[in-house]
Amino acid sequence: MSKPFVFEKPMGMRDTLPVLYQVKQQVRTVMEQEIRDWGYQFIQTPTLEYYDTVGEASAILDQQLFKLLDSEGKTLVLRPDMTAPIARVVSSSMKDVAYPIRLAYDSAVFRSQQREGGRPAEFEQVGVELIGDGTSSADAEVIALMISTLSKAGLQEFKVAVGHIGFLNELFVEVLGNEDRAEELLRFLYEKNYVGYASHVKNLPLSSIDKKRLLDLLHLRGGEDVLRSAEELTAVGGKKAISDLRELLNILELYGVQDKVVLDFTLFSHMSYYTGIVFEGYTNQLGFPLCSGGRYDQLLGEFGRSAQAIGFGIRLDYLLEALSAKEPLAVRTCIIFSAENRKEAIAKSRELREQGHSVVVQDISGIGNVDEYSSRFQDVIYVIGKSEKGEAR
Amino acid sequence: MSSLLTVAMPKGRIFQEAVELLRQAGYPLPPEFEDSRKLIIEIEEAGMRFILAKPMDVPTYVEHGVADVGIAGKDVMLEEERDVYEVLDLKISDCYLAVAGLAELKEHSVAPKIATKYPNVAAQYFREQGEQVEIIKLNGSIELAPLIGLADRIVDIVSTGRTLKENGLVELEKIREITSRIIVNPASYRMKAAVIDELVERLSKVVESKEEIR
Numbered sequence: 001m002s003k004p005f006v007f008e009k010p011m012g013m014r015d016t017l018p019v020l021y022q023v024k025q026q027v028r029t030v031m032e033q034e035i036r037d038w039g040y041q042f043i044q045t046p047t048l049e050y051y052d053t054v055g056e057a058s059a060i061l062d063q064q065l066f067k068l069l070d071s072e073g074k075t076l077v078l079r080p081d082m083t084a085p086i087a088r089v090v091s092s093s094m095k096d097v098a099y100p101i102r103l104a105y106d107s108a109v110f111r112s113q114q115r116e117g118g119r120p121a122e123f124e125q126v127g128v129e130l131i132g133d134g135t136s137s138a139d140a141e142v143i144a145l146m147i148s149t150l151s152k153a154g155l156q157e158f159k160v161a162v163g164h165i166g167f168l169n170e171l172f173v174e175v176l177g178n179e180d181r182a183e184e185l186l187r188f189l190y191e192k193n194y195v196g197y198a199s200h201v202k203n204l205p206l207s208s209i210d211k212k213r214l215l216d217l218l219h220l221r222g223g224e225d226v227l228r229s230a231e232e233l234t235a236v237g238g239k240k241a242i243s244d245l246r247e248l249l250n251i252l253e254l255y256g257v258q259d260k261v262v263l264d265f266t267l268f269s270h271m272s273y274y275t276g277i278v279f280e281g282y283t284n285q286l287g288f289p290l291c292s293g294g295r296y297d298q299l300l301g302e303f304g305r306s307a308q309a310i311g312f313g314i315r316l317d318y319l320l321e322a323l324s325a326k327e328p329l330a331v332r333t334c335i336i337f338s339a340e341n342r343k344e345a346i347a348k349s350r351e352l353r354e355q356g357h358s359v360v361v362q363d364i365s366g367i368g369n370v371d372e373y374s375s376r377f378q379d380v381i382y383v384i385g386k387s388e389k390g391e392a393r
Numbered sequence: 394m395s396s397l398l399t400v401a402m403p404k405g406r407i408f409q410e411a412v413e414l415l416r417q418a419g420y421p422l423p424p425e426f427e428d429s430r431k432l433i434i435e436i437e438e439a440g441m442r443f444i445l446a447k448p449m450d451v452p453t454y455v456e457h458g459v460a461d462v463g464i465a466g467k468d469v470m471l472e473e474e475r476d477v478y479e480v481l482d483l484k485i486s487d488c489y490l491a492v493a494g495l496a497e498l499k500e501h502s503v504a505p506k507i508a509t510k511y512p513n514v515a516a517q518y519f520r521e522q523g524e525q526v527e528i529i530k531l532n533g534s535i536e537l538a539p540l541i542g543l544a545d546r547i548v549d550i551v552s553t554g555r556t557l558k559e560n561g562l563v564e565l566e567k568i569r570e571i572t573s574r575i576i577v578n579p580a581s582y583r584m585k586a587a588v589i590d591e592l593v594e595r596l597s598k599v600v601e602s603k604e605e606i607r
């Protein structure tokens with residue numbers, strides 16, 4: 001293996017240059033404000049966690065974890081998401097705070113990338129967790145807040161697909177009789193392999209009516225009328241999930257965001273993590289979901305303080321890609337001075353900054369090409385030579 | 394982003410059959426479509442923009458969302474393991490993945506070697522068979538490998554078996570059947586649901602009617 005060149009970074013690591021940094025900062029500020037306005041409190045957790053706690057509990061696959069060893073030989077992970085660390089905090093440092101708890105975060109998370117570019121290994125996620133509330137009101141609040149946060153950030157055209165893990169589990173167990181067989185089918189949905197799903201169903205020893213029920217599931221995508229089609233597929237098991245979803249849609253209508261939501265019963269993004277409703281957000285400009293979330297009623301139990309919980313995470317990197325980035329406000333004013341006028345230059349800069357301007361104060365002898373340098377700014381104030389007055393141009 | 398549906402088509406073997414299927418499904422593709430050397434062809438009447446890619450690359454374009462939909466062989470899907478929806482079996486370009494070798498196979502005593510264009514598929518297959526092998530990736534003319542002593546066996550797609558035969562190789566094990574599939578980007582699947590559902594619906598009707606004739 002050759003040594004890296006000085007310009008190289010580890011795979012998937014990216015720099016944020018000034019222009020992007022500023023746009024990101026603006027978007028981040030708007031999103032944080034919106035989330036705070038809904039009564040969520042921001043927290044921070046460490047970058048490193050134990051593999052045996054947060055690493056194991058996280059929804060992120062093992063091969064995507066960055067692992068390292070501490071001086072005692074314990075395995076550490078760079079936090080792969082924020083949900084597991086928050087579950088840890090809520091079960092330990094905040095264990096005396098009564099449920100429900102509303103927390104939010106804006107943090108970098110890490111996913112090791114094995115294959116190719118186009119996917120960062122470190123990216124910022126803005127999200128919330130609503131812990132200790134299992135109601136449909138909580139489900140709707142989290143989805144409505146996610147939609148509102150995206151809209152405030154400036155994203156216009158997007159859709160949130162909502163599914164229900166409970167429905168899939170109940171339907172499959174009802175038709176197939178046991179969970180092992182249900183898992184085989186879930187695996188096809190997880191792999192997004194509908195062709196494999198359909199041919200597996202065709203080969204099962206089932207009545208043609210049951211086969212049709214399983215095949216029709218693949219078409220359960222769309223608006224509210226999908227709920228009626230879903231009802232026809234299930235005798236008892238999935239009814240609860242359907243009424244959950246119906247209630248959810250009604251509440252989302254109260255929030256005025258129902259036009260952003262589509263139902264999708266095939267949505268199944270994780271083999272075992274989520275327990276109730278799940279959702280993913282998409283926009284036209286992006287090939288990947290830019291946000292996702294769902295109900296995870298098992299996770300808190302792994303940290304010893306069982307609770308129903310739901311949350312979302314928005315990927316700031318994808319969101320910025322999807323937003324038509326506005327030209328950020330750069331530093332517009334520069335005072336170029338010569339050494340004998342330093343005092344005046346500094347006084348002038350203080351005055352301008354107090355008025356709210358960003359000002360660069362630059363010693364002329366530190367610049368190679370004055371014309372080239374000054375062309376970067378809209379206003380240049382020269383404080384040069386013996387004359388008292390600055391010359392502006 | 395234009396309102397056209399971007400479809401990634403595989404150049405080569407599958408292309409002609411796929412174009413035929415799209416025409417049967419009622420999409421007006423002009424006769425000169427096949428002869429063009431362009432890599433991007435827009436056909437407003439069909440509401441589609443086609444990109445012509447190497448078959449192995451089709452799932453990559455679709456996963457990254459620069460193409461909404463693609464046509465890809467199952468062999469490529471197994472090898473690439475991309476995060477895309479596989480929604481319809483077009484049942485075209487039938488072939489199968491198989492292990493082949495010289496008629497009088499001499500197993501390498503130290504480590505059995507397998508040459509293939511599909512290193513992931515081959516590795517997984519032999520693991521499942523409980524056999525540890527060493528895999529050598531080649532990009533074409535895989536049949537050469539056992540003839541010249543680079544590997545003992547090969548994993549490759551077989552359609553008629555003629556190439557194997559003419560080179561004195563025999564098929565040892567069949568791995569699985571391969572056909573071409575419609576694949577869809579997850580975001581496009583929601584954002585352009587109506588257009589994509591219609592495409593899939595129309596194609597599946599054509600596929601079904603062909604099945605009945607058989």
